[in-house]
Amino acid sequence: MTRYLIGRLTVFIIAVFLLTVFSFSLNYFFPGDPITNMSGVRSFQSNYPLVMEMRAGNENIATQYLHYLRHLFAGNWGQSLSNGTPVFADGFQHFMASMELIILALLVAVTLGLPLGVFAASRFRQRSDKAVISLAMIGYSVPVFWLAQLMILLFAIKLGWFPITGQINPLYGVEPQTGSILVDVFLSNSEYKAAAFQDAINHIVLPVLILAIMPMMLLLRLMRNATQEMLQKPFVKAARARGLNEWRVLVKHAIPNALQSVLHQTTLLFSLMLTNSIVVESIFNWPGMGNWLIRSIFERDYPIIQSAVLMFAFVILFFNLLVELYHGWRFPIVRHEQYATR
Amino acid sequence: MIKAYATVAAISAFLISGCQSEEPSPAPLANGIIYCSEGNPDTFNPQLVTSGTTVDATAAQLYDRLIDYDANQQKFVPALAKRWETLDNGTRYRFHLREGVQFHHTDYFQPTRELTAEDVQFSFNRWLDDTSLYHTVGGSYPFFSATGLDQLINKVVKIDKMTVDIVLNNADSSFLANLATDFAIILSAEYAQQLLVVDRPAQIDILPIGTGPYRFESYRKDVLIRYSRHPDYWREGPGIEHLVYSITPNANKRMLKLVTGECDIIPYPLVSELKALNRKELQVTNEVSPNVSFWAFNTEKEPFNDPLVRQALSHAINREAIIQTIYYGNAELAQSILPPTSWAYDDRGIQYRYNPEKAKRLLQEAGHANLNINIWAMPVQRVYNPNARRMAELMQSDLAQIGVSARIVSYEWNTFRRRLSRGEHDTVLIGWYADNADPDNFFRPLLSCAAVATGGNRANWCHPGFDQLLYSAIATTNAEERKALYQSAQHLLNQQQPLLPIAHSKRFQAQQKDITGVELPPYGGINFRLATKQTAEDDSQ
Numbered sequence: 004m005t006r007y008l009i010g011r012l013t014v015f016i017i018a019v020f021l022l023t024v025f026s027f028s029l030n031y032f033f034p035g036d037p038i039t040n041m042s043g044v045r046s047f048q049s050n051y052p053l054v055m056e057m058r059a060g061n062e063n064i065a066t067q068y069l070h071y072l073r074h075l076f077a078g079n080w081g082q083s084l085s086n087g088t089p090v091f092a093d094g095f096q097h098f099m100a101s102m103e104l105i106i107l108a109l110l111v112a113v114t115l116g117l118p119l120g121v122f123a124a125s126r127f128r129q130r131s132d133k134a135v136i137s138l139a140m141i142g143y144s145v146p147v148f149w150l151a152q153l154m155i156l157l158f159a160i161k162l163g164w165f166p167i168t169g170q171i172n173p174l175y176g177v178e179p180q181t182g183s184i185l186v187d188v189f190l191s192n193s194e195y196k197a198a199a200f201q202d203a204i205n206h207i208v209l210p211v212l213i214l215a216i217m218p219m220m221l222l223l224r225l226m227r228n229a230t231q232e233m234l235q236k237p238f239v240k241a242a243r244a245r246g247l248n249e250w251r252v253l254v255k256h257a258i259p260n261a262l263q264s265v266l267h268q269t270t271l272l273f274s275l276m277l278t279n280s281i282v283v284e285s286i287f288n289w290p291g292m293g294n295w296l297i298r299s300i301f302e303r304d305y306p307i308i309q310s311a312v313l314m315f316a317f318v319i320l321f322f323n324l325l326v327e328l329y330h331g332w333r334f335p336i337v338r339h340e341q342y343a344t345r
Numbered sequence: 346m347i348k349a350y351a352t353v354a355a356i357s358a359f360l361i362s363g364c365q366s367e368e369p370s371p372a373p374l375a376n377g378i379i380y381c382s383e384g385n386p387d388t389f390n391p392q393l394v395t396s397g398t399t400v401d402a403t404a405a406q407l408y409d410r411l412i413d414y415d416a417n418q419q420k421f422v423p424a425l426a427k428r429w430e431t432l433d434n435g436t437r438y439r440f441h442l443r444e445g446v447q448f449h450h451t452d453y454f455q456p457t458r459e460l461t462a463e464d465v466q467f468s469f470n471r472w473l474d475d476t477s478l479y480h481t482v483g484g485s486y487p488f489f490s491a492t493g494l495d496q497l498i499n500k501v502v503k504i505d506k507m508t509v510d511i512v513l514n515n516a517d518s519s520f521l522a523n524l525a526t527d528f529a530i531i532l533s534a535e536y537a538q539q540l541l542v543v544d545r546p547a548q549i550d551i552l553p554i555g556t557g558p559y560r561f562e563s564y565r566k567d568v569l570i571r572y573s574r575h576p577d578y579w580r581e582g583p584g585i586e587h588l589v590y591s592i593t594p595n596a597n598k599r600m601l602k603l604v605t606g607e608c609d610i611i612p613y614p615l616v617s618e619l620k621a622l623n624r625k626e627l628q629v630t631n632e633v634s635p636n637v638s639f640w641a642f643n644t645e646k647e648p649f650n651d652p653l654v655r656q657a658l659s660h661a662i663n664r665e666a667i668i669q670t671i672y673y674g675n676a677e678l679a680q681s682i683l684p685p686t687s688w689a690y691d692d693r694g695i696q697y698r699y700n701p702e703k704a705k706r707l708l709q710e711a712g713h714a715n716l717n718i719n720i721w722a723m724p725v726q727r728v729y730n731p732n733a734r735r736m737a738e739l740m741q742s743d744l745a746q747i748g749v750s751a752r753i754v755s756y757e758w759n760t761f762r763r764r765l766s767r768g769e770h771d772t773v774l775i776g777w778y779a780d781n782a783d784p785d786n787f788f789r790p791l792l793s794c795a796a797v798a799t800g801g802n803r804a805n806w807c808h809p810g811f812d813q814l815l816y817s818a819i820a821t822t823n824a825e826e827r828k829a830l831y832q833s834a835q836h837l838l839n840q841q842q843p844l845l846p847i848a849h850s851k852r853f854q855a856q857q858k859d860i861t862g863v864e865l866p867p868y869g870g871i872n873f874r875l876a877t878k879q880t881a882e883d884d885s886q
Contacts, residue, residue, distance in 0.1 A: 086566050159605045166607050168598065173569050173589040174377035198371040288598075290568065298567060 007331045007338040015324045019317065026313045027071050033305045040305040041071065043082035043090065081306040083299075090310050094295070096182030098314060100170070101284065101291030103183040105276050107207065108214035112272075116219040117265075120226025121258060125249070127231055136227065142220035147279045151213050151286045158209060165209045168288040172206075175199040182290070210287045214279055218272045225268050229261035236260075263334045270323045277315060377587035378860060378876055381599050381608035383726075385566055385592055389553040391528050392472055393483045395491070397727070397778065397870065401612070402590055404527035405872040406572060407449075408555035411440055411465065414525040414782055416867045421521050425460060425531055425556065435516035435822065440465070442507045447577040448533045449560035453552050456535060460556060462503040467534035469501045469511070479537060482546045488528040488780070491790040491801045492519075518822045522783035527869040531556060558582045558874045567592055584862070584877030596726065603627065603855055609878070610856040610863060612871065613726055626858050631675070632865045634852040635684050637787070638729040638776035640720075640740070641803040641844040645768055648713050655842040657707035658772075659697040661747045662740055664847055671736050672850055679846035681835045682777075682787050688824075689784035689831035696839055704747045716749040721765065721773040725758050728852045729776035736847075737774055766800030773803050774847075781868050784831050788815050792843065806843035 030040040038044070038060045044051050055061070059070040074080070080090040119135055126132040159167045170184035171177055177184070177191045177199055184203045193199050233239060234257050242252050281293030288294070292311055299307035331338040386402040387394050394400070411426040423429075426440035446460035470477040472486035473495055489495045497517050502510040513520065523529065536554045540546050553561050556579070559572035570590040574583055591608065593599045596615050602608040604624065614629065640662070642649040649655060668676050683690050708714065722737035723730070730736065737753045744751045756764060765773060779786045789796065794812050796802035811834060818830040854865050862875035 088566075155601070160601065163605065166605055167601060168593070168607060169568075169591070172374060172607070173379060173571065173591055174373045174587055176373065176571070176587070178563070179565075193373075195371045195373055288593075 004332065004338065008328065011324060011327050011331070015320060018320050022313065022316050022320070023072060023075065024068070026309045027068050029309045029312075030071075030305070033308075035305070039084075040309075041074075041081055043084045043087070043304075043306040045084075080310050083307055084304045085302045090306050094292075094307075094310050094314060096179050097290060097292045097295040097311075098318075099182035099186075100184070100289060101280055101293065103185065104207070104210055104214060104283070104289060104291060105273075105280055107211045108276060109218065109273075111211060111215040112219035112222055115215075116222030117226050120223040121230050121253065121261075123223065123227040124230035124234065124257075124261075125253060127234070132227075136224070139220040139223045139227075142216050143224070145216075147213060147217065147282050148286065150216065151209075151283060154209055154213055155286075164205075166206055167209070170206055170290065171199060171203045175202060177203075179290075210283050210289055214276060214283050217279060218276055221268075221272060221275070222265065225265045226261060229264050230257050233257040233261045263330075263337075266326065266330055266333075270326050273322045273326075274319050277319060373587070375878065376585050377589060378585050378609045378863075378873070378878055379589045379591050379607065380871070380873070381593040381602055381611045382570075382590045383592075383596075383599070383612060384594055386564075386570070388483065388550045389561065389564075390483065390532070390550040391530055392468075392486055392489070393550065395487050395528075400527045401870040402570060403553070404530060404870050405557070405866075405874060406559045406588065407553050407557040407561060408530035408532075409446075409557055410525060410527075410529050410531065412521065412525050414522070414868060416782070419782070421525055425465075432510075435518075436513045438511045438513070438520070439504070440509050440511070442509065443579065444507065446556050446579045447575075448536070448556055449554050449575055450577075451552075451554065451560055453548075454533075454536050454539065454554050456533065456554070458535060460531070461506050462509045464531055464534045465509045466501050466503050467537060468530065468532045469498070471532065473498055473501065478541060479546060479549070483550050487799070488526070491796060491799050492523055492786070493789060493795060494520075494523050515820065516822070517819045518827065519781075519783040519785040519819050522781040522786070525868075526780040528780070559588055581875065583873060583875060588873055588876070600855075603857075606857070609860050610854060612854055613728070613731075614853055614855040615731075627855060628858050629853060629855045630865065631851045631853045632867060633684075633686060634728060634850070634865075634867055635686065635779035635782075635787075636729040636776060636852070637679055637682050637684060637849055638727075638774070638847045639679070639682065639844045640772060640774055640847060642772050642842075643768055643770050643803075643805055644843050645805040646771060648711065648716065649771065651711050651713075652841050653707055653711040654713055654716075655845075656697070657704045657711060657747075658744070658749070659842055659845040660700045660704035660707065661749070662697075662743050662845065662847075663699045665699065667736055667739055668848055670739060671730070671732055672848060675853070676848040676850040679849050682791070682838065682844070682846050683784055683831075683835065684779075684849045687784050687787075689828050691832040691835040693839075697842075697845065701743075701746050708747060708749075714748060717752075718744075718749060718771045719752045719754050721754045721761070721770040721775075723758070723761060723773075723775055724755050727776060728778055729848070729850050730774065731850070733774045740774075762800075765803060768805050770803075775803055779868055784827075785815070785819055788831075788834060789819075792838070804843035806841070808837070808841060808843075811837055811841075 030037040033040045036046055038055055038058055039046060041058060042054045044054045057070070058074065059066045078091045080094065082089050083093065123132045123135040155167050158164050171188070175193060175195060177187055177193060180187050180190050184207070185200070188196060188199045188203050191199070239252060239256055242256050280291060281297065283289065284291040284293040285297055292314060295307065296311035299311060382398065382402060384398040386399040387396055388399060389403050389407065391400050391404040391408070409425050411424060412421045412429065413424045415422045425443055425446060427443045429438055429440045431438055442460060442462060442465065444459070448456040448460070450456065471479045472489045474480060486495065497513055497520065499512045499514050502512060504510055532549065533554045537546070537549055540548050558575055558578050560575050562571040562573050564570045569592060572588040574586050593602060596613065599608065599611045600614060600618060603611045642655050642658070644650050664678055668674065668678055677685065680693065680696055681691055685692070708716070720737045720740060722733040726732070734753065734755060741751045741753060754770070755761065764770070777787065777791055790801045792802055792804065792806060792811065793815055794807035797805050797807050814830050814834040814837065818827050818834070821827055852865060856863065859879040860876065861879065862877050864872040864875070866872055
């Protein structure tokens with residue numbers, strides 16, 4: 004396991020290093036002054052010489068990169084070019100808002116997608132299996148932006164159940180502290196916490212649902228195929244021969260083994276969700292990373308663009324690392340396969 | 346696993362229960378109004394801008410003026426000045442200030458005194474006096490330089506604690522009208538002084554203090570502005586506690602948010618979808634508003650320096666079609682740059698009727714058979730022009746019929762205006778929205794020689810005779826005489842045709858039925874001073 008751990012960590016660190024090199028070089032690819040692109044301080048501002056010195060603007064490129072790294076790890080990400088707010092604090096709130104959406108959606112996808120997949124596998128090639136699997140096919144193929152429009156039309160306009168923009172009705176006066184709205188409501192000192200909480204839930208339902216659909220359908224199909232494959236294996240036949248009932252065969256033998264291959268796919272799932280979250284956040288005016296990135300691109304706000312890109316890439320790498328580590332720990336066969344040892 | 350399923354069940358039950366809320370809305374919702382504005386304000390001080398979005402967000406909510414204009418009675422009414430008199434043949438105005446007017450108490454400023462002459466003097470000197478410490482804070486004062494107010498006022502003199510004199514260089518009958526605009530607001534001199542001490546003068550326009558019906562709470566760019574009621578307001582204030590501007594630049598989304606009840610009021614609803622808004626809980630109001638959209642020719646460039654060419658091009662445009670297609674009939678064909686509601690309007694029937702044959706002939710007379718021009722179309726929606734690009738396309742095909750090929754040019758709004766001021770355009774589709782009731786507001790900021798220098802004159806048209814008429818008109822207070830002068834000015838404009846007036850549009854606003862008292866004054870920005878929200882309890886009584 005130690006060997007596996009070290010191997011994975013090394014790959015992760017190399018990837019992060021390349022990522023910072025890329026984001027550092029972005030400052031030179033963007034038009035204008037690299038120091039301004041890094042720090043958000045324009046050359047006519049009074050603190051520009053100080054920033055120039057802090058970031059070693061007159062030194063060679065390697066020294067500049069080292070200073071860049073130091074600022075990066077100290078959480079000193081410069082300020083926005085358009086309104087001067089510190090990028091790191093701002094980015095943290097956007098990050099939390101996105102994570103809230105993505106984690107809830109992942110939860111919905113897993114809790115609905117996996118059982119449905121098992122269900123379909125246990126009814127393999129029967130009518131209910133075909134119904135579920137064609138539904139999954141449709142759900143997976145529908146473009147997110149179009150689905151969002153349809154859901155808004157149905158649930159918000161026709162039925163009037165849910166609102167369509169933002170995290171909460173602004174009249175509740177909940178100020179962002181962490182960026183994650185459910186936590187913020189909890190932390191706020193509003194007298195109407197319960198009502199505010201319900202309002203926040205109402206706001207979050209549609210975006211979470213829409214974000215969850217695609218990964219849910221993907222999981223469903225993966226789980227169905229994996230479970231089905233396991234059910235064909237000799238050990239399942241043996242279990243059946245021992246007289247175990249179908250339920251125990253599924254729960255004790257087929258599902259745990261099927262999960263192994265499905266789990267590995269969740270990394271793919273996660274990056275898919277991050278991509279989709281950009282679309283969903285723009286549609287629902289959700290103040291997350293995706294929305295932040297899109298706005299900054301429109302406004303040519305270079306410090307924010309590079310920070311947002313960095314955060315996106317880092318989150319994906321980090322999630323991959325976690326899944327791989329868990330995978331290797333939970334299923335020893337994985338790490339054994341990798342090094343061809345026994 | 347069983348545990349996991351139980352959690353899922355609990356969560357989904359919770360989610361579903363979250364959707365049904367038929368109980369009366371909790372207090373914060375019943376006591377507040379959400380206005381879905383179309384953009385971020387540039388600043389919180391309307392002295393610094395002419396942008397409608399900023400004025401809507403700040404002027405009438407945070408501040409008061411010395412005097413107000415009452416559009417119903419068509420006269421000036423007291424505000425912070427309880428009365429005023431004209432002295433020295435109209436070159437000195439004396440204002441007696443109201444006692445007991447309180448500034449906002451906030452967590453960033455605690456006023457120790459009420460409004461005095463000092464505050465008025467400070468507020469005027471900020472844009473008037475370039476030796477004032479605050480003059481360079483925040484940059485320029487476009488409204489005051491475009492109207493020439495900064496040249497007109499000689500000085501502001503404090504007579505005693507509650508009396509101020511404003512001394513003019515010459516008599517000007519448009520002076521009071523300019524004082525009643527959204528731009529001539531009163532700031533707190535005490536606050537400015539405190540900020541100087543801590544060396545943060547720029548904060549005065551970011552964390553504003555005024556005497557208006559609402560005080561500033563917080564602002565998050567692209568998200569919202571939060572105001573709360575000013576509890577010690579000197580006159581009748583709003584019936585709500587909170588006012589939130591939810592910033593929603595997308596016009597479709599604004600309509601949807603109104604339908605779902607996330608907005609109480611929206612500006613600029615899409616005219617094309619007004620009919621779809623025909624829901625019983627929604628209400629659409631419109632106001633004939635003093636605005637004009639026009640097509641200005643850059644008269645400094647060949648061949649637009651020739652009036653014959655300008656006339657020819659004016660005859661080539663089918664303006665009736667534009668009114669139907671772009672405004673969906675919710676506008677009036679403009680005969681003059683002045684709207685017909687103005688008392689100085691010169692009614693001569695349709696000028697520059699659509700006539701491609703005549704246009705062709707005039708163009709040949711001028712010796713320009715095959716012209717290549719560009720039309721600059723502004724990239725944003727405005728009251729006077731909901732879709733300049735589409736309008737430019739219609740004009741492009743009209744012009745093609747007389748053998749003129751036109752190219753449409755558009756930039757991002759700030760770049761667009763900057764390049765316009767440099768005179769890079771051939772012709773431009775833009776417009777004007779009056780700030781006050783005086784007809785002078787349509788002429789001097791738009792077509793005077795002074796406005797060429799400030800960039801307000803999009804035609805770069807400087808005609809000494811025309812300027813002479815305008816200055817004679819403001820030098821007299823005799824209404825009949827002024828009317829005659831403005832009519833000859835309009836007549837001259839018609840011959841010279843530096844621009845083709847296209848339409849006077851109606852201004853629309855859509856809102857929930859339970860909101861009352863939100864005024865859409867004909868001059869200037871939206872006003873929430875008397876806004877109230879009827880609660881369910883009020884209905885049952």
